[in-house]
Amino acid sequence: MTGILVLALYVGAFFGSYLILSRLLQRYFAREGFNKLKTVTFGDESAVKANRIASFLSVITVFFLWVAFTNSAIPLPKLPGPFDGDVTFTYTATLPDGATDDAEVTIRVFREDIQQTLDEDGNPGREPPAPEVEPGDGFAKNDSLTVARYGFKVIPVWNNDDVSKSDGSKITHLNGQPVEPGQKITIAEGTIGLTDKGTPTFEPKTGLRMARLYLPAPEVVLERFIRLNQEGYQGFTLWEHTRYSLQRVLLGFLFGALIGIPIGYAMGLTNWSRGWFDPIVEFMRPVPPLALIPLMIIWFGIGELSKVILLFLAALWIMIIAARSGVSGVAISKVHAAYSLGASKWQILSRVIVPNSLPEIFTGARVAMGVCWGTVVAAELVAAEVGLGKMIVVASKFQLTDIVLVGIILIGIIGFLIDVGVRALENWLVPWKGRV
Known part of the structure; x- marks a missing residue:
């Protein structure tokens, strides 16, 4: 019940603070801009802007929940934790x-x-000794042992008893209850x-917190x-792992965009290109990139080339479809207006089709990068x-969950920053998105 109350407290604080702050910001700190000029905002995606206060609260809430579900040393409210200490029970x-x-x-x-953990001499820590107990009288003797939290122990009580299981001794009661x-x-x-x-x-008793094996605390x-960087x-630092992964992703995406966007334009503008590429694109688009790994090994070996080509293929079909969709979405009235003003095909392509298709291409770029x-x-x-992928996979084999989380968080942060960069580039290159 305590755990449910704590969880409800977090959820209630999140939504309550969001509603209060959103009302205050809308009333006293609303910024005048293009969105204020719109007469219709519901259903218009361009009129919806992210509330950064809500984003901050969302991240803080996730962090609080992370702390609450772990055995963290951070002084924040936590869900009921596992039992540690000494426990005694009787058997008959x-x-x-x-x-x-x-x-x-x-x-x-x-x-x-x-x-x-490591002790003062740098040696691995050792589990504490078992409690000292007197054996007691009778043919059943008192026992003592240790067990880790979240663990499980089978207790060989007959090891020090005067009688053994082979003598017909049976355990019939635990804490006085027949069992x-x-x-x-x-x-x-x-x-x-x-x-x-x-x-x-x-x-x-484990409580509602997760063991370090499954979810390490934030400070862990x-x-x-820090240790991975040092x-x-x-054999590689965290920066080197990150650099290689980022390099592979950027190269694969770059080649996918350079080849995919022209093909998408061609498919959207000419019948012959649409007929030529459409079967190939529609056949390859549903095929997951992971299914191509065996072919990459057979064709290109196990070096860098196979990895970059796999990422290239992951981005290629997305960029083709995004460019084709962008061309198809251009309002025909704009093309007619350009023709009526005497524009050539090249001018229509550069002044009408490309600018109006860029929003779709940037959306495809964000999807492809993910x-x-x-x-x-x-x-x-x-x-x-x-x-980073190699580091995560190897660490998972040795159940080093903290390394796995470091890799996952780093991939998420880098992916988020790239997405923010693409959105900023889109706002700079396509300021007319949603306005025309």
């Missing part, structure tokens, strides 16, 4: 003749990432139960980001030695 061993004896099991639950093999009992600190063969087990990812990974970034991870699987 029963012999074939009906004799019974109770014994206690004391378990120390420690942080699951403690073995990944059968395969059953579990919930306690405040976690879950105790018996395996199908009757051996006691313990699983600590930041620490890994020490590198797989597809290229999504494909680069697979492209770098083709025997690459360096690249």
Whole structure:
């Protein structure tokens, strides 16, 4: 219930602050501009501008949720966390003749990432020792052991008992409750139960936070980001991984645009070009770039060329369709007006068709760039030695989730900055978009 309240608090704060700030900004800080001159704004995409306050709040909310669902040291509200500390429960061993004896099991639950930390001497951390307990009287002896948070432990209670499983000893009760093999009992600190063969087990309470293996805390990812820049990974620094991936994406996109845009114009302007290229484009467009990886290896080997060509093909068909759509979307009345004023075909192409098709081309460029970034991870699987995709894949094999997150966040940030750059270039080159 506490976790639901915290989550509801975050969601409520997000939407509440958004509504309040949006009202205040609209009333007191609205900027006069072209949008204010529009008489119809609902349904007109050009009249919709992103509210940067809302964007900021959105990012902050995601960060708060990231902290809330992890075991972060950042002092922000968090969802209920996993149990750590000492827990004790009793088990009852029963012999074939009906004799019974109770014994206690004391378990120390420690942080699951403690073995990944370094001590003062630079050595890997070690899990804490098991609690010291007296064996007690009777044929069932007290036990102690350790288990990591989010872990699971099968407890071999017969190792120090005076009787063994082969003597007919069975566990019949846990914390005084009768239990059968395969059953579990919930306690405040976690879950105790018996395996199908009757051996006691313990699983600590996990709460609603995620283990470091699945979602590291923000400060852990930041620490890994700094270390990757200083020490590198797989023989390359983070900057080198980023540079190679960015270089491949930009080269693939650039060649795709240089070849795709003229073909798209030709398809939109001439019957022969439309008939020649249309079957090829419509056949290749649904084929995912990942399906072409085997052909890239066979045809171009495992070097840089195969990766760039794969990204080129990922962008090519998108840019062809964007340019063709841009030409098809030019209002015929504008072409007629240009002809009536005596314009030549070249003037119509350069003064009417190209300017009016640029918005579609820029939209296609943004889509193509996103597809290229999504494909680069697979492209770098083709025997690459360096690249963000390669770094992510190798780190995932060793369950280094913090490195995986660093790569994903970096790809997202770079992709976002590229998209912002393309939009800024569009606003500069196509200031008439949505106005004519």
